[in-house]
Amino acid sequence: MPDSSRTTDRRDAPTSTTRRTYLQAAGALGAVSLMGSALVDDSMRSDGVPRVADGAESDRREDFLWMHGTALDHDRLRANGYAFARRHDLAVVLAVRSANWESRERTVRRAMTEATAAGLDVWLRVGMLTELAADEFVADADARRAHLDRLAAVCGVYDDLTDAGRVVLWEEAPVMGQWVEGGAWTDAAVDNLLEHGPRIFADQKRVVSEATTDRDVGIFVHFPYVVDSKNPEVFRTLTDRIADRGATPDFAFLDFYRGWYEKDVGPGPADDAVRSLVGNASDALGGSPVFYLGQAHTVNPNHTPSKQSLRSNLRASLEAGAAGLGWYGRSRYAPTEQGFDPFVPNEPDVDVDEPVTTGTVARDRLQYAWLSTHSTRSGFDPADRFDLWLRGDAFSFYDRRVRAKDRDGWTFLRDVDGYVDGEYPYGGGPDGNVAVVRGLRRDRWLDGGALALRIESGTDAEETTLRDALAMPCDPDAYVAEHEAASLLAGDAPVERFALGASNERASLVPGDTRQLSVPIERAEPPSLHGLRHPDSLDAIRDLQSAERREGFDRRNHFDLWLHGTGLSEGGSLPGIEDGTGTPKSPADVSATAVGTDPVALCYGLRRDRFLDDGLSLSGSHDAGTDVDAAYAMPYAGSETFRTASRAAELLDEQPREVATYSLDAVDLQ
Numbered sequence: 001m002p003d004s005s006r007t008t009d010r011r012d013a014p015t016s017t018t019r020r021t022y023l024q025a026a027g028a029l030g031a032v033s034l035m036g037s038a039l040v041d042d043s044m045r046s047d048g049v050p051r052v053a054d055g056a057e058s059d060r061r062e063d064f065l066w067m068h069g070t071a072l073d074h075d076r077l078r079a080n081g082y083a084f085a086r087r088h089d090l091a092v093v094l095a096v097r098s099a100n101w102e103s104r105e106r107t108v109r110r111a112m113t114e115a116t117a118a119g120l121d122v123w124l125r126v127g128m129l130t131e132l133a134a135d136e137f138v139a140d141a142d143a144r145r146a147h148l149d150r151l152a153a154v155c156g157v158y159d160d161l162t163d164a165g166r167v168v169l170w171e172e173a174p175v176m177g178q179w180v181e182g183g184a185w186t187d188a189a190v191d192n193l194l195e196h197g198p199r200i201f202a203d204q205k206r207v208v209s210e211a212t213t214d215r216d217v218g219i220f221v222h223f224p225y226v227v228d229s230k231n232p233e234v235f236r237t238l239t240d241r242i243a244d245r246g247a248t249p250d251f252a253f254l255d256f257y258r259g260w261y262e263k264d265v266g267p268g269p270a271d272d273a274v275r276s277l278v279g280n281a282s283d284a285l286g287g288s289p290v291f292y293l294g295q296a297h298t299v300n301p302n303h304t305p306s307k308q309s310l311r312s313n314l315r316a317s318l319e320a321g322a323a324g325l326g327w328y329g330r331s332r333y334a335p336t337e338q339g340f341d342p343f344v345p346n347e348p349d350v351d352v353d354e355p356v357t358t359g360t361v362a363r364d365r366l367q368y369a370w371l372s373t374h375s376t377r378s379g380f381d382p383a384d385r386f387d388l389w390l391r392g393d394a395f396s397f398y399d400r401r402v403r404a405k406d407r408d409g410w411t412f413l414r415d416v417d418g419y420v421d422g423e424y425p426y427g428g429g430p431d432g433n434v435a436v437v438r439g440l441r442r443d444r445w446l447d448g449g450a451l452a453l454r455i456e457s458g459t460d461a462e463e464t465t466l467r468d469a470l471a472m473p474c475d476p477d478a479y480v481a482e483h484e485a486a487s488l489l490a491g492d493a494p495v496e497r498f499a500l501g502a503s504n505e506r507a508s509l510v511p512g513d514t515r516q517l518s519v520p521i522e523r524a525e526p527p528s529l530h531g532l533r534h535p536d537s538l539d540a541i542r543d544l545q546s547a548e549r550r551e552g553f554d555r556r557n558h559f560d561l562w563l564h565g566t567g568l569s570e571g572g573s574l575p576g577i578e579d580g581t582g583t584p585k586s587p588a589d590v591s592a593t594a595v596g597t598d599p600v601a602l603c604y605g606l607r608r609d610r611f612l613d614d615g616l617s618l619s620g621s622h623d624a625g626t627d628v629d630a631a632y633a634m635p636y637a638g639s640e641t642f643r644t645a646s647r648a649a650e651l652l653d654e655q656p657r658e659v660a661t662y663s664l665d666a667v668d669l670q
Contacts, residue, residue, distance in 0.1 A: 061325075061377060062121075062291070062324035063090050063091070063325050063377070064091040064123060064291065065085045065093065065326060066093045066293055066326045067092055067095065067111075068095035069095075069331040069357075070355040071329060071331065072111055077357065077359070077398075079114075080414050082114060082115055084414070085118075086120055088370070091120065091121040091122070091165065092115050092123065093168065094123070095171070096108055096124060097126070097128055098126055098127070098128075099131035112162055115162070116161055121165050122161075122165045123165045123168060124154070124158050125167075125168040125171060126151060126154055126155070127169035128170060129147075129177035129179065131147065132144075132178065133178040133181040134177075134178065134192040134200060136181075137199075138200070144203070152210070152211045155208050155212050158212065166215060166251065167216070167217045167218070168218050168220050169217060170220045171220050172223075173219075173221050174189035174192065174222065175189075176222075179192045179193055190231075193221075193234070193238060194238055194241070197242070198244070198247075199245070201249070202242060217250055218249050218250055218251035219239070220252075221235055221252075223254060223255065226276075226281050227276045228276040229272075235280065239284045249288070251289040252282070252285055252288065253290075253293070254291070254292055254293070255292070255294070256273060256295075257299045258294070258305070258313055259295055259304070260299060260303070262662075263303045263339065265661070266663065267662060268635070270309075270312075270313075272316075274294075274316035274317050275319060276320075278292055278320035279321070289323035290321070291324040291325075291326070292317045292325055293325075293326045293328050294317065294326070294327050296327040296329065296365050297328055297365075298336055298358075298362070301338065302336060303338050304336040304339040304343070304346060306339065306341040306343050308340075309340070310365075312635070314369070314372055325373055327366060327369045327370060329358035329359050329366055330358050333346060333352055335349075336348075340651070340655065340662040343364070344363075344364045344426065346361060346362060361426075364481040364482055364483075371474075382473075382475060382476060382526075383526055385438075385439045385442060385474035386440055386442050386446065386526070387437065387439070388437040388471060389434055389469070390402070390416050390434065390435050391432050391433065391434045392416075392465060392466050393467065394432065394464050395416055396417065396464075397417050398415040398417045399417065399460065400415060400457050400458065401456045402435075402437070402454070403454045405454070406444050406447070407448075414435075414437055416455065426483045430490070431487050432489075434485040434489065435482060436482050446471065446521050449521055450518045451471050451519040452517075453519065454514060454515070455507075455509060455515050455516075455517075457509045459511050459512045461509070462511070464508075464509050465506050465507065465508055466507040467489075467504070468502065469502070469504075469519050470499045470501070470519065472498065472529070473500065473528070474526070475529040475530075477530070477640040477641075478529035478530040479529075480529060480532065493532060494532075498527050498532050500522070500523045500526060501521035501523065502519065503517055503518065503519045530639075530642070534642060537642065539593070540595050540604065540642075541639050541642055544642070547593075555636045555638055556636075557607060558592075558605045558606060558607060559606055559608050559633045559635060560603065560604045560605065560606070560633075560634045560637055561587050561603040561631065561633060561634070562600060562652070563601040563602075564600055564630045564631070564649075565628035565630070566599060568628070569597045573586075573620075573626060574588060575619060576620055577590070578617040578619060579611055580609075580611075582617075584618075587601075587606065590610070591603035591604055595645045597646050597649055599649050599652070600646075600649040602643075602648055604638075605638070612633055612665060616665040617667070618667055629670045630652075630666065632660070632666045633663055633664040633665045634662065635664060
């Protein structure tokens with residue numbers, strides 16, 4: 001398996017000429033005229049080696065950015081995706097179908113050339129049976145040869161234009177592709193996967209190995225055939241039969257969009273499914289790596305995850321030993337209709353223009369998932385990072401490019417933009433737009449005591465005014481979404497008190513012009529943004545942080561108790577919660593901290609082994625001026641996804657069914 005350890009910055013790469021360094025210099029320079037893309041030339045140093053922004057410290061975990069459809073085809077989406085990937089030391093997975101290679105070759109070549117020039121590891125997802133059915137592959141020698149020839153052509157170009165990476169065969173087999181003629185997902189498709197899949201994979205892997213140099217080849221099977229609660233015997237049988245042909249997959253690549261489970265059974269079984277997905281796949285392959293693609297998008301049953309679910313998903317996959325993580329971004333708009341406390345929900349009845357991806361209609365959901373992921377990597381300390389906030393009267397879609405300057409010159413960071421064009425609730429309004437570049441390295445960009453920025457407006461951009469530029473703390477546990485930042489800056493919140501530095505000099509951004517500005521850095525130590533997000537709850541958050549720092553603390557053995565009723569903010573007596581011996585205890589006394597409003601009291605951080613092993617049981621629910629009508633044992637949110645009592649009250653009022661489903665246990669006391 002290729003060594004995935006990398007230096008902090010690929011400017012430390014070997015000086016000997018390799019295919020990659022040659023392409024980085026020669027191919028990248030040619031990319032400007034071939035592609036019209038600004039990514040590569042924006043990033044070049046004078047010596048022809050691309051500058052890589054803010055790579056993570058050396059880390060054997062191989063996280064990746066999945067790129068398909070619109071995100072791969074659209075020049076500016078691709079450029080921004082690549083800039084994000086190199087800033088955080090991610091591989092990029094290019095999803096390609098060999099069946100339409102003739103019409104797609106130019107786009108795919110361009111995407112590969114740009115990625116290599118940016119210093120990225122490029123993975124290839126290929127091998128789907130889209131132009132022929134599985135039984136035809138086995139029975140028709142001419143059809144099989146044509147399929148394998150196209151696969152060889154794609155992989156040959158891939159090997160020629162890239163220098164490191166992995167090849168993923170199939171996608172969600174047997175759902176995607178023609179495992180039966182016409183592509184229906186049926187029992188017959190599963191039977192064909194088991195009967196014909198070993199021959200197909202072995203033939204494809206042989207062709208990939210012949211067309212490439214030292215590329216690991218993995219398998220991508222749909223999750224119901226791997227997780228414990230469905231049919232895990234399918235994956236083991238399939239991989240055993242592939243091994244019998246001498247073609248054991250070098251790794252597994254899997255996705256699981258937990259909303260399909262969570263909407264019906266809650267987060268616990270969904271986490272269990274993630275753990276069994278990763279663990280079963282690794283076991284079936286004798287401990288080989290498993291790469292996991294999680295849900296940050298709104299899935300087909302119109303389910304959108306919460307911040308708590310995104311974090312829980314992340315933890316479960318890492319606990320199971322995932323070798324690398326990514327988050328799926330969807331290329332279709334689906335309005336949010338369900339999901340407990342959905343983060344940046346897709347609003348119904350809105351008019352959005354193309355290009356539509358999760359990153360253009362719910363960017364903060366994707367960014368939050370990624371920032372949470374980065375914070376789990378070795379060498380990534382949020383205290384050593386900062387976020388750049390830029391607020392304008394209105395930013396149109398991908399019309400303005402932002403660069404920052406370090407001691408070596410200017411580097412492209414991202415396009416500063418609103419959300420996708422159209423009437424969209426996160427796309428601006430009276431508070432203006434805020435665009436945030438997250439997780440930038442302080443030692444690189446703030447080394448001279450000021451952050452130097454350059455903003456280039458496209459010739460077709462609308463004129464607007466940049467109101468604020470701030471260097472803010474990078475704080476995954478107190479994440480501020482872009483639309484929230486706009487409201488805070490437009491209101492009375494003391495945002496600048498939390499900033500490392502700020503410039504509120506208004507700058508007119510004129511089409512076709514370039515503006516430079518400097519953000520003076522006046523603060524060395526980054527404060528927590530909890531004080532900005534939850535100024536009235538700081539004592540509770542500090543109590544939780546103190547509990548979480550104790551030796552042996554395990555969030556999986558804790559829960560939050562939500563009590564719903566009346567008179568709960570007056571300090572009256574709460575009903576007792578019974579421990580395993582049936583003895584009632586004061587919830588406030590046995591929790592890490594407690595807060596309340598009139599309709600809701602929240603007791604955070606009770607121990608599950610003391611109070612939930614035999615189910616949730618309360619006593620004395622009508623004492624001392626309080627009236628409790630329902631109680632919910634909720635998964636522990638902690639300081640990282642802190643939820644106020646007022647927010648809990650809103651959720652109980654707006655989403656009672658989702659709260660009950662998300663709970664570990666619930667008691668109706670009416």
